[in-house]
Amino acid sequence: MARRDDEQADSLFDTQAEEAERANAPLAVRMRPRGLDEVVGQEHLLGPGTPLRQLVERDTAMSLLLWGPPGTGKTTLAYVVSQATRRRFVEISAVSDGIKQVRAAIDQAKTELGMRGRQTVMFVDEVHRFNKAQQDALLPAVENRWVSFIGATTENPFFSVISPLLSRSLLLTLEPLGDDQLRAVIRRALADERGLAGVTSLTGPAEDHLVRLAGGDARRALTYLEAASYVATAGEPIDVDILEKAVDRAAVRYDREGDQHYDVISAFIKSIRGSDVDAALHYLARMIEAGEDPRFIARRLIVHASEDVGMADPTALQTATAAAHAVEFVGLPEARINLAQAVIHLSLAPKSNAVVRAIGEASADVRRGLVGPVPAHLRDAHYKGAQKLDHGKGYKYAHDFPGGVAEQQYAPDVVAGQEYYHPTKHGMESRFSEVVERLRAVLRGTRQD
Template identity: 75%
Template sequence: MAGPSPHHEVPGFAGRAAARPRADSLEHMSRVDPAQADGLFDEPGREPAQPPAAASSSASTSSAGPAAGGVPAAQQPLAVRMRPHGLDEVVGQEHLLGPGTPIRQLVDRDVPMSLVLWGPPGTGKTTLAYVVAGVTRRRFVEISAVSDGVKRVRAEIDLARRELGMTGRQTVLFVDEVHRFNKAQQDALLPAVENRWVSFIGATTENPFFSVISPLLSRSLLLTLEPLGEDHLREVIARALADERGLGGRVELTPEATDHLIRLAGGDARRTLTYLEAAALVVPDGRAIDVEVLEKAVDRAAVRYDREGDQHYDVVSAFIKSIRGSDVDAALHYLARMLEAGEDPRFIARRLIVHASEDIGMADPTALQTATAAAHAVEFVGLPEARINLAQAVIHLSLAPKSNAVITAIDQAIGDVRKGLVGQVPPHLRDAHYKGAAKIGHGEGYRYAHDFPGGVVRQQYAPDAVADRRYYRPTRHGAEARFSEVLDRIRAVLRGHRDGGRTT
């Protein structure tokens, strides 16, 4: 999984927002800069962290003066300028922000509450923590589990206790990437959460049932955030274009460029606004931002691809046929083309699962396992990392021996059923467990397979109407060759003759 982004996220739009709340709505905010790393991985030019006491004494400024961090508002990135001032401005996560929801209770009633926010990057985890602190005017402390340890946690908890005791003011203690804390570090949070010295909010992209200790999880309310959809991103773009905090109507965006921008963003609103701002800086006067301008601004060509039109069906058709034809290079090309065009990776994974049985089947039974594992990886990891899992599945399926015997078998069986070739279940196979079944002959004459050598015994299993039908006809490709030989022997025993089971 990729490390934390060094860039600011959009509060209210993206999940790992690093932008600060409004300085005029938060007093004495404790800001935490990442501490300088030790060893080979030091980042050049990074300032050391300020001590908690010094960091918490920063003076608030008016909205007309310098913004948080000392950067004038006009010079802040578009993503920072468009941060929300309240929950009503937050885009997405409607299931968490409606009337009566826990976050609304936390804000409206100013109730101390601990939360664990679980969701993929760019879904609004950090945003919600900042907005909650800003709206309730609580002291806000952000701790990064990547760079801070137990000493930092305990120092901030001590400050929060003193603040609560002297002024009654609550503190929001936000721990980003909380899953990166080890057990001892998470244990250090328990007294503050248990006694409500702080309102703890933890953000994680990992499954908290595996990455957060049970005592901390049981004392917190778990909220699951959903990825931002296209409609959410369109709202983000429209707001940035029109709002005076953003571009103030000074530029326009063509519909085609909007679609391309959404594809490039990959569900990340901070990235959406960053790309939009870059395009606004290079667009010629009097010209709308079109696809050409956007391509130049972000240095990525637009993939001509309509997710609901001919390109969608043509590309996915070529993708599957390339795998079927064992052309791994062509298959990877079409995979890359779909991913770059913003195709839903879950759709790609579903097609791979189908293909694993339709065109490979028993020639390589592990192909279905690989395709299914790739689909799980898409859900668990998400893009961009899941592109690797999808590529592995594509390579496996492309190079696997091919057989369509599975789909042929089930389609022939379904065809016979639709023709009315069903018949009665043979009496010796019918349910004989209930009282009185034996009196009507159910189960009579049934031969228990495990009582015979090899676990196979001559016996009729299919109804009379299809007793002689042979649906599965294995090929001699890959592992299916072995199943072909086994099937010949099994059919010979079941039907009582040596050659009746041949499938060639």
Template identity: 80%
Template sequence: MTSSQPEGLFDFPGAGPDPGPAPVPPGDGARQPLAVRMRPRSLDEVVGQRHLLGPGTPIRQLVDRDAPMSLVLWGPPGTGKTTLATVVSHVTSRRFVEISAVSDGVKRVRAEIDLARRELGMSGRQTLLFVDEVHRFNKAQQDALLPAVENRWVSFIGATTENPFFSVISPLLSRSLLLTLEPLGEDELREVVRRAVADERGLDGRVELDAAAEDHLIRLAGGDARRTLTYLEAAALAVGRDGGDGAPARIGVEVLERAVDRAAVRYDREGDQHYDVISAFIKSIRGSDADAALHYLARMIEAGEDPRFIARRLIVHASEDIGMADPTALQTAIAAAHAVEFVGLPEARINLAQAVIHLSLAPKSNAVVTAVDAALGDVRKGDAGPVPGHLRDAHYKGAARIGHGEGYKYAHDYPGGVVQQQYAPDTIHGRRYYRPTRHGAEARFSDVLARIRSVLRGGKGPDGGRAGGHE
């Protein structure tokens, strides 16, 4: 039987009817990491992942029925994959075996399966086989698990941080229930921290955590509860056992910074810093200063800013300040946003940085936003005349009798697919909204647009007036 270190879901003192494992002797417990000492003893004690643990959810049903199961747990590090497997083993009295796909191979897998079959045959006791980092097993190694899962010789739980549809073989995935774990939210992480500070199995009230230090700790965690408690323990060791006269030792931001070697970024996501930094970020990209833009990106990431917010701002900027000068900028920004959703931090920092560099170095043009705003301005002030008769819908019976579609010229019937014809209502006929610059790729589009406008206007060249003006 192999013990395991939990991944980041922690217990509530005194919660739940299940007493769980016997207490660890003081001597051994003092040497265990804080994350291990605060491991849950029942599902009711788990913090986070409520969507997986509430009444009627798959894990609850499988635990309550004590039936053989096959699960694949998919989620970022520190969200509780190992913890859930361990707790399920405890509350169902299964024999728990942990295999690491990093260090164990097929020989170990087959040996544990044979032992599980003998245990099931002799005593009827089931085995929960937990394979951590199951995506690191190759196809042949994952194939070795199939007979045990198929015949229910074991209850199988596989944990992966990578998309199982790409990293787990289809036969194993089809025989398993896929459960997705989410990073812990701020409130959940605060609960983890505060219970660890107060609980007798944790720091037992020997330290106090300043509000600012707690905020910094939560930002550093990035949704990873195990990392949160690792940093908290380092800070607690840095201040000693008490603050003198039996008073709790106080952990401030400075202590935490020294303990984890990470400076606290002064950044309030709902205050001035949020707006000031994002403003400087966008203006640096607009000004083509990639280095400054990367600095502000790093500040936001380090301060725990929502990466989806950063990605959304890049998407807007790609059209607002670059537009047709480099049409690929929008594609890059959208790809970075997809990467944020698909990969998540910390890896997605690279995708965001690539987008920032691309947008910073791209030629700039605000012709797109100027064009659409000029068009909106005209519509809002009432310049929205009737649609020309030859452009109106002529597909219904009787349309021809009222002149709809009469005289319409089908563009594909003419050289170059462009023909002289009025498309705009009379009230804005000849008005120009899009005025391309000569920057980057937009110079080429400017030439194309000039030729098209010349044909549409019967050979008349473009005017030199302002957007929204008339010929």
């Protein structure tokens, strides 16, 4: 009887300790969803019939790799999976733990499985930080299903996770939360008993600013909200001023749907076009700090690279495209560096609008109806009966001629001799100016040796 009383006392003590630990936990931890239905966002992974939901509902042994930007719910999903399937949850950080901790966790999981029949979810955060030997140590547990392995990474797993572990895991890609989803997370934390329990509120402008600051990161949103709740006095709603004091970030007056959006991006592009690198960097920073979609900025840089730099520096397009890829692979805040590099390159590059003028003039002729028939010698001659129509007759194969260029008409008669591309003397385009002149002379038979 005394033993039973001791066990009940220990259980009560453990429960009280757990409640005290939860009460002192950060808001983002306290508001961690208790089931799949409470998870905000990631509908493509959690909808009816999706692989993840099927695995959870069928309580199947699984190995998952969760790939996505910070704050998209990787840790949350791992925790929810363990709760929904009633499995032990063991978290390992690849930043601070090594092979010793991994092997100890695997041994404990094997003991739990053998003695109690209880599965363990082993969550490895930042798994890409493990080297090859450390990732290899996970393979026996994954292969033999001693654990349900869930790895989280912000890096491309095809480059950062070893192939054997990648091939044994279901790869799930998480997306940044949208504005409406962030608002749902914030409002739930304000009202929920586990969160702020209605003791404070958030003004509309402050909520807008918090969403911008979060940048698709739910954990950041809740961290900032909690900090602001400490600054606000009892019963006082959290406004923009309080939020600015709490997170030391001034609100950038910027409406992604209003005039500021168009004015700032216009000034941004015109500053690059005008070669004012400092002004361009100012507007870039302004957009990033205001929470502008970095993919939108990257797309504008790609367009600008051809529209205003073009052949004066052909590498500008490569740099802009590389920055866009960096935004997709890395995400903010790190990708701001890649965007800044592209902005500096484009700002300092020699400028030419010859490319956009060329396609504009060609399109104008087409719209005016100057679309004559393709010259017979250029038409497709590979099908049966084409020769009877003289298709391909007289065509000169360019590689059979000196320099790989033959005197020959390529354009329809209605635009023969029309010149659309007018290269400038700026940067590398000055070289292309000479090339174009020589090529046109050969093609038209006007070259003078």
